[in-house]
Amino acid sequence: MNRENWIASHPYLRPVAEFQSQVETAAASLPPAFAAIPEWRDYAEEFRRGVPLLRGSCSLVDLKPAAAILDSLLERLAKTSLPEEPAQEIRELRRALGADPSGSERAVACLFEQNDPAPPHSGMLRYVGWTVLARYLAPVVGHFGDWREDEQWLKSYCPTCGSLPAMGQLAGTESRMRHLVCGCCGTRWRFRRTGCPFCENTDDHRLAAVAIEGEAGLRIDYCESCGGYLKTYAGTGSEALLLADWTSLHLDVIASDRGWKRFAASLYSL
Secondary structure, eight states: OOOOHHHHHGGGGGHHHHHHHHHHHHHHSOOOOOOOOOGGGTTHHHHHOOGGGSSSSOOOOOOHHHHHHHHHHHHHHTTOOOHHHHHHHHHHHHHHTTTSSSSSHHHHHTOOOOOOOOSSHHHHHHHHHHHHHHHHHHHHHHHHHHHGGGGGOOOOOTTTTTOOEEEEEEESSSEEEEEETTTTOOOOOOOEESSTTTOOOOGGGEEEEEEESSSSEEEEEEEETTOOOEEEEOOOSOOOTTTTTTGGHHHHHHHTTTTOBBBBTTOOOO
16 A cells, blocks of 8 residues: 555545645755664663653753754745645744744743643644654664563553554554554554553453454554544554554544544644
8 A cells, every 4th residue: 555545545635645745845855863872771770660761850862953953844844835724824833933042942842741831833833843853863763662672661652752652553463463653753662462552441341443444454442441542553564654643534533423532642633
């Protein structure tokens, strides 16, 4: 399954796909900048205590360069031919951040809920900001995945940034290993095969899954105890597409219509 075929069969996703593509193109045109790999031994104790990497007591990953990248991306997007509503939001967000010498650094902190009040157009900031951070943190996320042992982090929140999972995946043919996927920084991590990732209920009688016909292995797992749901890809081979969150926004609509709750933050509530 490729992107164009998916959009052709889900034409209502085309506007968000085109906007996504424009932002990705603008981000890719910026000079590359990546976070340095931290000394993992300095983080090992907090990892064992369940503290996400970017929320630890010591600043092991320097996020200040991300603020400058955010400025550059907003500047680049302001010169891009975008649909009027997001274009207006980007212009206003850029002005708001530029009015404060520390505006962009505060905006990056806001992505971790460390800053109150939030800047205007917080939905656009969340989307553009995490686009910047996911690219900036990509080497760290990769090395972190190699360093940590999966069995030591069977938690319901992202080991990198602390966000709740936006997607899940069941992979394999026999053991059906389960992974959770962060919709913010892109980290993937192991989780128990059964159990709600939000209230951690393990009662099989309170857990259910709804397969969506014609959706390439996508389904909705939901919990009757807390009402939360998780979009899940029960397959392999199309991870880059089907674990991207935006490609299954229609499943969020289906879940909402059935009264289920999305506990994970969405970057697409623009």
